Amino acid sequence: MGEDPLWRMGKVDFGGIQKDVSLAYVPEANVGDYVIVHVGFALSRVDESEANAVFEYLRQMDELLELKEGSP
Amino acid sequence: MKYLDEYRDGAQARQFARRIARVTTRPWAIMEVCGGQTHAIVKFGIDELLPRLITLIHGPGCPVCVTPLEFINKAIEIASRPGTIFCSFGDMLRVPGSATDLLSVKAGGGDVRMVYSPLDAVKLAVENPSKEVVFFAVGFETTAPATAMAAHQAAERGVKNFSLLVTHVLAPPAMEALLAAPECRVQGFLAAGHVCAVMGCAEYEPMAAKYRVPIVVTGFEPLDILQGVLMCARQLEEGRAEVENQYARVVRPAGNEHARELIRRVFEVVPRKWRGLGEIPASGLRLRCQYEAWDAEKKFGLADHDTPENAECLSGLVLQGRIKPAECPAFGNACSPEHPLGAPMVSSEGACAAYYRYRSRAPAAAPTR
Numbered sequence: 001m002g003e004d005p006l007w008r009m010g011k012v013d014f015g016g017i018q019k020d021v022s023l024a025y026v027p028e029a030n031v032g033d034y035v036i037v038h039v040g041f042a043l044s045r046v047d048e049s050e051a052n053a054v055f056e057y058l059r060q061m062d063e064l065l066e067l068k069e070g071s072p
Numbered sequence: 073m074k075y076l077d078e079y080r081d082g083a084q085a086r087q088f089a090r091r092i093a094r095v096t097t098r099p100w101a102i103m104e105v106c107g108g109q110t111h112a113i114v115k116f117g118i119d120e121l122l123p124r125l126i127t128l129i130h131g132p133g134c135p136v137c138v139t140p141l142e143f144i145n146k147a148i149e150i151a152s153r154p155g156t157i158f159c160s161f162g163d164m165l166r167v168p169g170s171a172t173d174l175l176s177v178k179a180g181g182g183d184v185r186m187v188y189s190p191l192d193a194v195k196l197a198v199e200n201p202s203k204e205v206v207f208f209a210v211g212f213e214t215t216a217p218a219t220a221m222a223a224h225q226a227a228e229r230g231v232k233n234f235s236l237l238v239t240h241v242l243a244p245p246a247m248e249a250l251l252a253a254p255e256c257r258v259q260g261f262l263a264a265g266h267v268c269a270v271m272g273c274a275e276y277e278p279m280a281a282k283y284r285v286p287i288v289v290t291g292f293e294p295l296d297i298l299q300g301v302l303m304c305a306r307q308l309e310e311g312r313a314e315v316e317n318q319y320a321r322v323v324r325p326a327g328n329e330h331a332r333e334l335i336r337r338v339f340e341v342v343p344r345k346w347r348g349l350g351e352i353p354a355s356g357l358r359l360r361c362q363y364e365a366w367d368a369e370k371k372f373g374l375a376d377h378d379t380p381e382n383a384e385c386l387s388g389l390v391l392q393g394r395i396k397p398a399e400c401p402a403f404g405n406a407c408s409p410e411h412p413l414g415a416p417m418v419s420s421e422g423a424c425a426a427y428y429r430y431r432s433r434a435p436a437a438a439p440t441r
Contacts, residue, residue: 006221006334007225015073022189022191022218024221024330025217025331025334026328026330027330034074034075036266036269036322038218039161039188039189039211039215039218040189040191040192041189041217041218041331043214043217043266043269043270043331044322044323044324044328046075046322047320047321047322050320051321053320053321054079054295054296054318055084057302057303058087058088058091061091061302062091065091
């Protein structure tokens with residue numbers, strides 16, 4: 001539908017099932033990106049650099065606890 | 073699938089649970105405000121992994137559940153009109169109104185359809201110019217960008233036989249209403265990650281400061297929820313009350329500015345009645361007057377009725393986090409997913425449905441699938 005970014009659509013693969021999804025709200029999304037989709041709209045591009053934050057938090061906390069328990 | 077399976081790892085989950093037990097010295101009550109989180113907590117047994125000192129309270133985070141009876145009745149009224157195609161998300165079809173539900177209207181010959189996206193309803197309107205096509209726009213800030221786009225596209229293309237029955241609600245005002253209630257037990261919040269993916273985190277700052285309550289923006293996978301609980305417990309133990317973002321891989325501090333812009337253009341903020349919580353100021357969205365030609369309430373001249381809730385259903389107390397689903401006398405007896413008395417037993421995000429599905433039956437009686 002022309003150049004208007006509000007009409008931009010794209011194919012998103014949901015573990016093997018492809019759906020047409022509106023990309024109106026993620027103009028920065030490119031082919032190969034992972035996006036969060038809700039009722040046919042991509043709402044956010046998954047930030048790869050933050051993807052391991054959950055596991056890093058656990059590791060940092062372990063170090064912190066060891067540090068605390070190691071000190072008098 | 074990438075970005076899903078790794079956040080469901082059992083060994084890591086137990087690690088998180090051990091850390092939570094180690095930092096927790098006093099009893100704390102933490103509320104999650106998203107039906108998707110409630111579902112994951114009950115499904116994966118996350119509450120059972122936690123130390124006894126931590127209580128998870130399930131908040132009013134199921135959009136279908138908090139939609140008041142008046143709106144269900146209005147939907148049924150519109151869907152019953154001849155020449156109408158009434159479109160809704162599937163969860164809404166079986167929610168009981170005062171006299172009937174949308175599925176029964178369909179069984180009686182009404183054209184009621186389940187759609188995946190509001191844009192599907194706009195498409196139906198274009199394809200069926202002789203019919204009135206109405207979409208039941210239910211949901212939190214997560215769904216509002218989709219509804220805003222449906223209104224925008226219908227206006228741009230001049231689709232005159234399309235309209236929206238809008239009952240959108242906003243999460244932060246409901247959280248604040250719970251905190252302001254004298255009987256409030258909530259000491260920390262897990263805020264809904266996908267709401268914040270749209271709206272950002274800033275609107276929680278004044279609430280965290282005013283009520284001295286930690287608010288951790290949290291995702292939906294088991295490890296996300298466990299990390300959210302750990303971050304919240306650490307704040308509580310250390311006497312901090314800050315807004316933290318556990319879900320940074322999806323939530324940017326400012327949210328999604330493109331979506332917020334269209335929401336602002338299409339909607340205005342209004343007071344809204346919530347099932348179980350009553351009217352909350354500035355807690356709902358309504359189409360702005362430029363879009364009133366697409367406002368189903370105006371188009372069909374629907375009046376407001378004060379509608380009493382079913383007295384047998386205690387969903388109001390469940391939605392306020394004051395009782396757990398199984399404490400309702402009707403739970404599993406008069407009320408089941410096959411014969412629901414209230415919305416939380418219907419929706420997949422409803423606390424009652426989650427407990428019924430994953431907790432109420434002995435393992436031997438569970439269906440083998």
